[in-house]
Amino acid sequence: MDYFLLYSNCVLVKGAHRATLCDLQKGAVYFIPKPLADLFLEDQAVDLVQLREKTEGDMVLFLMEIIDSLVENQLGFYTNQQEWKRFPALNKEWLFPAHISHCILDTATGRLDYFTESFVEQLSKLCCNFVQLRFFGIPPIEHLENILRLITGSQIKSVEILMPWNTAYESGCTYGKWINDYKKISSLVCWGAPSTCVVKEGARAMGYLLYTSEQINAATHCGIIDQGMFSTNITTYTESLNFNSCLNRKISIDIQGDVKNCPSMKESYGNIGDTTLVEAIGKPGFKKYWNITKDQVSICKDCEFRHVCTDCRAYLEDPGDVYSKPLKCGYDPYICEWAEWSTHPLKQKGINFYGLEKPAF
Ligand code: SF4
Numbered sequence: 559m560d561y562f563l564l565y566s567n568c569v570l571v572k573g574a575h576r577a578t579l580c581d582l583q584k585g586a587v588y589f590i591p592k593p594l595a596d597l598f599l600e601d602q603a604v605d606l607v608q609l610r611e612k613t614e615g616d617m618v619l620f621l622m623e624i625i626d627s628l629v630e631n632q633l634g635f636y637t638n639q640q641e642w643k644r645f646p647a648l649n650k651e652w653l654f655p656a657h658i659s660h661c662i663l664d665t666a667t668g669r670l671d672y673f674t675e676s677f678v679e680q681l682s683k684l685c686c687n688f689v690q691l692r693f694f695g696i697p698p699i700e701h702l703e704n705i706l707r708l709i710t711g712s713q714i715k716s717v718e719i720l721m722p723w724n725t726a727y728e729s730g731c732t733y734g735k736w737i738n739d740y741k742k743i744s745s746l747v748c749w750g751a752p753s754t755c756v757v758k759e760g761a762r763a764m765g766y767l768l769y770t771s772e773q774i775n776a777a778t779h780c781g782i783i784d785q786g787m788f789s790t791n792i793t794t795y796t797e798s799l800n801f802n803s804c805l806n807r808k809i810s811i812d813i814q815g816d817v818k819n820c821p822s823m824k825e826s827y828g829n830i831g832d833t834t835l836v837e838a839i840g841k842p843g844f845k846k847y848w849n850i851t852k853d854q855v856s857i858c859k860d861c862e863f864r865h866v867c868t869d870c871r872a873y874l875e876d877p878g879d880v881y882s883k884p885l886k887c888g889y890d891p892y893i894c895e896w897a898e899w900s901t902h903p904l905k906q907k908g909i910n911f912y913g914l915e916k917p918a919f
């Protein structure tokens with residue numbers, strides 16, 4: 559066998575200093591040293607004869623040991639020259655049967671009074687299946703249960719809820735009751751809680767109840783890039799190759815009722831009091847961020863995590879450059895190190911621009 563070939567669900571992503579091998583089926587990420595990544599043909603196969611010819615001394619043994627470990631971890635297999643071209647590569651198209659996939663709704667008061675049957679119909683027209691409700695004030699029980707009932711009877715597949723932790727709701731077991739009664743809740747995050755923990759995992763990987771001591775009391779808390787939020791799967795990978803990995807097919811309504819790409823952005827496409835979601839999407843400029851891929855963003859285009867990482871176009875390292883790296887990412891792909899973004903000297907211009915100097919509480 560003179561070739562090593564990756565399984566088609568395993569993809570190589572080259573960075574400036576190293577590469578990642580992402581197993582999109584198992585959701586795992588492995589690191590590959592640059593000398594081996596550079597030997598991959600069409601990012602799929604390694605010619606082992608060439609590897610031995612082009613590589614010097616102990617490096618051959620080192621690279622062959624890595625390839626053996628890739629085979630052991632079921633990321634690829636040994637084959638020959640005639641065979642490897644017969645294995646089809648992964649289809650890299652991203653197809654999604656919806657005009658809008660995600661909708662974020664923010665409220666400072668705990669109320670979303672526009673969330674009525676006719677609003678659910680608007681979401682239905684767009685085939686929007688995922689909704690995130692971000693409460694920066696405590697929602698009255700009746701009001702939230704009304705919304706959850708509307709969601710239950712709709713095409714919406716899942717809802718993620720963020721809300722302030724509340725002693726009365728805690729002692730009344732309200733959070734657990736919601737998780738049990740409303741099966742479309744994928745996660746309920748109570749922020750400002752006394753401690754941080756996951757209490758319960760519901761059936762079919764839905765219904766997480768999470769407590770966090772963090773204060774998520776404004777849209778400015780969004781946009782943090784963290785390894786714990788990486789998403790290694792075919793949908794994220796193919797979407798990030800073709801579209802923006804945060805804003806593509808997303809719509810939001812901020813605390814003022816303004817319809818936007820994301821609540822943290824300035825551009826408004828009308829107010830939900832006098833504009834429909836369909837009208838907002840049809841306005842010039844609404845889709846302008848949808849096609850900005852990570853391969854076009856400065857620094858990210860050299861990062862080996864770019865196809866498992868989410869993007870952020872609302873908070874930029876250089877606010878004047880729409881292709882600038884996300885402000886709230888502390889990773890440097892040129893030295894492969896993570897650092898705290900908020901204290902980084904090069905981030906201070908962006909931090910001042912967006913008024914993020916102090917926590918928003
Ligand atoms: S663009 Fe940034 S702030 Fe807006 S939703 Fe995406 S990650 Fe959050």
Ligand code: SF4
Pocket residue numbers: 783852857858859861862863864865867868869883884887888889890891
């Ligand atoms: S540099 Fe940061 S934001 Fe850019 S792809 Fe890498 S981890 Fe993601």
